[in-house]
Amino acid sequence: MDIKERLQDVFRDVFDDEEIVISEETTAADIDGWDSLTHIQLVVAVQNEFGVKFSMVETSSMKNVGDFIRLIESRV
Amino acid sequence: MIELSTKSLFFVLLLLLAPFVLRYRWKGRKTVFLILNIAVISLAAGSLMQLAITAVWILIPFLFVRFVKKQQKLQPVLIIWLIASFVYLAGYGFLFSVLHLDLILPFKILGLSYFLFREIDYVLQMPYLKEQGYACDLTDYLNYVLSFYTLLAGPILRYKAFADDFHKDEDQKGYIPIAKQELFTLINRVVNGYFKVYVISAILDHYARYWFDGLKSHSSMLHAIVAFCIFAFFNCWFIYFNFSGYCDIVIGAAGLAGLEIHENFNRPYLSCNVIEFWNRHHITLSEWIRDYIFMPSYKLLLSGPLAKAAVAAQAIALFFTFFVAGIWHGTTIDYVMYGFFQGLGIVVSLLYREKRKKLLGKQKNKAYENNRAVIWITRIMTWSYISLTFSFTGYPVMPLFLR
Structure with missing residues (x-):
């Protein structure tokens, strides 16, 4: 599985929605329930899934799926 | 609350004149903005001592980011020091009485709480922004922290947003024009802001104070509860009109100068x-x-x-x-x-x-x-x-x- 597919599984798990399909342009506006609270849950779940760590500034700067993918790629 | 005084009239004059200076693109633009910012903070400060302490408190984060090598390790130390010195400089009465301490500084530093937000943001964001190619000299830093548009009560700018906005259109030379429609919209917003602050919120403040003062001489508990609710009603609308009016003034005035300040209220x-x-x-x-x-x-x-x-x-x-x-x-x-x-x-x-x-x-x-x-x-x-x-x-x- 590539990064995007694994990330999609994390999104489905965090937002409890098996229908979610992500693209690099997907933002909080496209996913029901993606607010500042679930954003942190998402970041922690991504950290656990990929075995990476994001700083405080990186956590708040990730605005879309593409940002997640680029940061993960730079770490793994 | 913004009060009508010589200082606030000076502020009105500054808001009216600054767009002529800041809309003009030339290499000395940020120095001119710095002079205006320093003039405002100097006039607002009550004494030289107050100004000197403000200067030291503002400069330390800049010097830290500029000269300290192992920043990530020392960041928490600086942040704790900034918060501790903020608590001290702001004079938290209940803490001082619990700890049996005396206040040494007999004054409050203007805009102190907003300085703290900008300083912490700068210290935490700058190493990350440097990796993205952002530069920040002393003039940029001081303009960010001292910007007279957001000095008193925000809105709270982040360094990245400030830098992106202030340095946009720098490849252009001369005066950056403003469309007629935009000009009227921004002037309208500033005028509305002043109306909200000096008329609507002044009336609401008067009634909030009236009902609060009445609480001291209530005749029964029921009377006190009703009076308190009426006071709370006027006070909450006063807060909204006063603060959102102030934001309308600074967002509109900054817009006239070609600067963008983020919205602070949404009904x-x-x-x-x-x-x-x-x-x-x-x-x-x-x-x-x-x-x-x-x-x-x-x-x-x-x-x-x-x-x-x-x-x-x-x-x-x-x-x-x-x-x-x-x-x-x-x-x-x-x-x-x-x-x-x-x-x-x-x-x-x-x-x-x-x-x-x-x-x-x-x-x-x-x-x-x-x-x-x-x-x-x-x-x-x-x-x-x-x-x-x-x-x-x-x-x-x-x-x-x-x-």
Whole structure:
């Protein structure tokens, strides 16, 4: 599985929605329930899934799926 | 509250003249802005001593970012020092009385609490921004921290947003024109802002004070409760019109100068719960505390002791965040209560939302949230709660209760 597919599984798990399909342009506006609270849950779940760590500034700067993918790629 | 005085008239003059200087692109533009900013802070400071302490407190974060090599390790030390010195300089009365300390500085530094936000943002963001190619000399830094548009009461700018905005169009030379329609819209916003501050909020303030003073001589408990509710009504509308009016003035005036300041209000009293309220009221503060207090504390709890209990972690982190934010608003015991009630309101809103989601399921919960009757009932409940908690800001409510 590539990064995007694994990330999609994390999104489905965090937002409890098996229908979610992500693209690099997907933002909080496209996913029901993606607010500042679930954003942190998402970041922690991504950290656990990929075995990476994001700083405080990186956590708040990730605005879309593409940002997640680029940061993960730079770490793994 | 903004009061009509010689200083505020000088501020009006500055807002009117600054666009002519700041819309003109040339290499000395940021130096001119710095001169204006230093002139404002110098005029506002009560003494040379006050100015010197302000200068030292502002310069330390810049020197840290510029010259300290192992910044990541030392960042927490600097942040703790900034917060501790802020508490000292702001003169938190209840802390000083608990610790039996005397206040040494006989003055308050203008804009101190907003300096703290900008300084912490700069220290934490700059190493990351440097990697992205951002540069920041002393003039840029001082313009960011001292910008007269946001000096007194925000909105809270981030360094990245400030730098992107201030340095845009720098490849152009000469005067950057403004469209007629935009010019009228911005002037209209400034005039509306002054009307909100000096007319509407002045009237509301008068009645809030009248009803608060009446509380000292109430004849019965029922009379006191009714009087307190009327006071809370006027006070919460005063806060909205005064603060949003001030934001209209600075956002409009900065727009005339070609600068963009983020919006700070989005009809907050139409919120259906306290969480939504803080997404609509003082938005830039909410975003700052979300990024720098809530996110790290929530992440810490989720990565550690509450890994399997997201809602409990959210509740603890949210309460802590809004309690701290409440105390930041002021230095008396009333603001501790204000922080406590904001934290409590947020946690209750969160737990109720989560419980409801579980009980109703996704679809039914959505239908419930979109029900017009539910929307209006929850709006009224939220506004009532917020107006009661706002009573703790600006008025000595706790001494009154204790009496």
